[in-house]
Amino acid sequence: MKAYRVFDVGKFGAGRIAEMSRDELDAGNVAVKIAYASVNYKDALTARGKAKIAMKFPLVAGIDLAGVVEASGDARFKPGDEVIVHSFGLGAEHDGGYAELGRFPADWIHPLPEGLSLFESSALGVAGHTAALAIDLMEMNGLAPAKGKVLVNGATGGVASIAIDILAHRGYHVVAMSGKPQQAQYLKGLGAKEIIGRAQIPERQRPLEDAQWAGAVDAVGGAQLGWLLRRMQRDGVVAAFGNASGADFQGNVLPFILRGVRLLGVNVNNPFETMSRLWGRLATDLKPRHLERIARRIRFEDLDQAFDELLAARVTGRQVVDFSLR
Numbered sequence: 001m002k003a004y005r006v007f008d009v010g011k012f013g014a015g016r017i018a019e020m021s022r023d024e025l026d027a028g029n030v031a032v033k034i035a036y037a038s039v040n041y042k043d044a045l046t047a048r049g050k051a052k053i054a055m056k057f058p059l060v061a062g063i064d065l066a067g068v069v070e071a072s073g074d075a076r077f078k079p080g081d082e083v084i085v086h087s088f089g090l091g092a093e094h095d096g097g098y099a100e101l102g103r104f105p106a107d108w109i110h111p112l113p114e115g116l117s118l119f120e121s122s123a124l125g126v127a128g129h130t131a132a133l134a135i136d137l138m139e140m141n142g143l144a145p146a147k148g149k150v151l152v153n154g155a156t157g158g159v160a161s162i163a164i165d166i167l168a169h170r171g172y173h174v175v176a177m178s179g180k181p182q183q184a185q186y187l188k189g190l191g192a193k194e195i196i197g198r199a200q201i202p203e204r205q206r207p208l209e210d211a212q213w214a215g216a217v218d219a220v221g222g223a224q225l226g227w228l229l230r231r232m233q234r235d236g237v238v239a240a241f242g243n244a245s246g247a248d249f250q251g252n253v254l255p256f257i258l259r260g261v262r263l264l265g266v267n268v269n270n271p272f273e274t275m276s277r278l279w280g281r282l283a284t285d286l287k288p289r290h291l292e293r294i295a296r297r298i299r300f301e302d303l304d305q306a307f308d309e310l311l312a313a314r315v316t317g318r319q320v321v322d323f324s325l326r
């Protein structure tokens with residue numbers, strides 16, 4: 001079968017489409033025929049060897065997938081069941097989604113929740129899960145539509161697009177901050193009320209700026225995270241999940257100690273029960289309304305191009321490999 005495999009080349013590995021036999025797949029008591037696998041920023045880093053993500057070689061890349069059980073050695077699953085798999089080292093330590101078949105331990109597998117199609121679950125994937133977790137955490141920390149505006153930074157990205165859609169549907173006034181001003185119509189179509197250009201960070205910054213936002217969702221990290229922390233309202237909450245512009249950020253403690261700003265770390269690798277609860281919400285009260293607009297189906301053969309465009313920040317929304325496309 002065909003797979004996108006990362007080989008031990010260069011500093012952190014390099015990926016390409018290659019033939020492999022089913023017997024070479026990592027072990028697992030459930031075999032899944034993969035229908036869709038989404039393209040995430042982390043996958044692009046893995047495929048292009050830009051970070052130490054691949055923990056074994058060769059590795060089938062792809063950090064999430066949706067498909068149909070082909071064979072099962074576990075009573076919880078039977079052939080024909082529709083399932084979602086992600087996390088637990090998928091696409092890093094264990095063969096992931098960019099292959100026609102995968103084998104996974106049953107404990108990692110979510111039955112497709114009622115209310116989502118297989119395509120929708122892959123359009124969401126790790127990105128949707130991250131957006132849901134960020135919003136879940138922010139609301140647990142006091143965010144509500146009446147508190148004020150919510151900034152979404154890196155707005156046209158996969159996680160951010162889904163976050164805008166969910167937040168707008170929940171009644172928030174969403175301000176989308178993006179490096180792609182030409183995508184204003186797209187962002188408005190998802191529910192953003194205001195669109196602003198990517199922040200220009202001055203060399204010298206005041207420790208606090210005018211308070212503008214009750215909440216912020218940040219895909220970008222780097223200097224921009226420090227920039228937006230200075231602009232949070234009293235008791236504002238920031239969900240930081242990304243590092244698209246860098247891992248370091250510069251800031252000061254005044255937003256925390258004078259305004260009570262809360263900086264929430266978002267990591268999608270959670271206990272299975274937490275992930276199941278969030279999938280339940282993504283299928284119901286947190287279900288985005290514009291997934292067909294956000295996610296574009298691509299052919300497996302187009303993965304290399306998809307990675308390069310993602311790393312160059314030229315992609316809007318999500319890309320999903322549809323294994324039925326030839």
Ligand SMILES: NC(=O)c1ccc[n+]([C@@H]2O[C@H](COP(=O)([O-])OP(=O)(O)OC[C@H]3O[C@@H](n4cnc5c(N)ncnc54)[C@H](OP(=O)(O)O)[C@@H]3O)[C@@H](O)[C@H]2O)c1
Nearest residue numbers: 041154155156157158159178179242243244245267268313
């Ligand atoms: N914590 C977790 O568990 C978790 C889970 C999923 C993803 N992530 C991380 O979250 C981030 C976003 O993931 P994604 O899959 O949504 O990626 P993505 O689709 O590539 O989105 C990233 C967006 O960030 C903006 N951006 C890119 N490069 C930038 C730069 N140099 N400076 C400023 N903005 C830049 C772009 O949006 P605009 O052009 O609109 O500004 C881009 O579309 C990545 O860092 C990823 O590794 C973390």
